[in-house]
Amino acid sequence: MATKRAYASPLRQQAAARTREQILKCAAELFAGRGYGRVTVADIAAAAGVSPKTVFASVGSKSDILDRIVDQGVTASGHEEAVARLLALTDPRELLRKLAAATRHGNEGQFLVHEAIRKALPAHEQAEELWERATAEYRRALCDVAAHLDTLTARPSASGEETADLLWFWFGPSGWRSLVVENGWSWERAERFLSGTAIATLC
Structure with a gap:
């Protein structure tokens, strides 16, 4: 049967x-x-x-x-396509402006996810591991952009590792959150400031 x-x-x-x-x-x-x-x-x-x-x-x-x-947040980030577009750029100032715009878009779109994980840190046993998982590809992407940026400048103002650290400091989730959440800036104002600071420092 x-x-x-x-x-x-x-x-x-x-x-x-x-x-x-x-x-x-x-x-x-x-x-x-x-x-x-x-x-x-x-x-x-x-x-x-x-x-x-x-x-x-x-x-x-x-x-x-x-x-x-x-x-969901990792899947929705679309970082691979964004990084490919950035690595195709040859002007360092344009690259940093586009990086500011791309990371603003990502942080604005993933704001709830980032906040949810941040506020879970004191209460969830694996929250730190989750945060690492949520941001690992993001950090690797900025490292790739930093390496490319250094090739566009005759005498880079920072070493490759230092450039990556600076991009994470400015354009990582904590940099955006500090300006937008903790200081009440608009996303647009934060983008202009971070872009200008990065260009003034690295170019």
């Missing part, structure tokens, strides 16, 4: 995917706003308009949710 194969309804799968996205979106907003330690699965369920049971079945535990938020 032939066994029945389970039928996976495309509409049901799409609905499940939308539910997962809604749960992750609401969780990121809550983690970034209140802090990971102050948010419960029940809070996430209420914000997403589903039951706690649905949260567990769809995404998993609160720790699983943060893990998925990090994975």
Whole structure:
């Protein structure tokens, strides 16, 4: 007797995917706003308009949710395409202006993800590991840009490693957050300042 194969309804799968996205979106907003330690699965369920049971079945535990938020952020960053465009540039000033614009776009778009992880650091056992995972490709990308930038200047004002450190200091998540969140600057003002500082220092 032939066994029945389970039928996976495309509409049901799409609905499940939308539910997962809604749960992750609401969780990121809550983690970034209140802090990971102050948010419960029940809070996430209420914000997403589903039951706690649905949260567990769809995404998993609160720790699983943060893990998925990090994975989503890494996937959505689009750093490979951005770096390829930057490495094609031959004018160091243009490169730094474009780098400022690209990192602003990334940090502005990934703001909730970064905040969610930052505020999880005191309460989540693996938060530091998650932060490293969320930013490792970002840092490597800036190292690649730094190496390219040094080839465009006859006598670089900094060594390759120092240039990479400076780009991370200016254009990494902490640099943007310091100006925009801690000091209340607009993203546009921060971009102009960071771009101008980098050009004045390195060019």
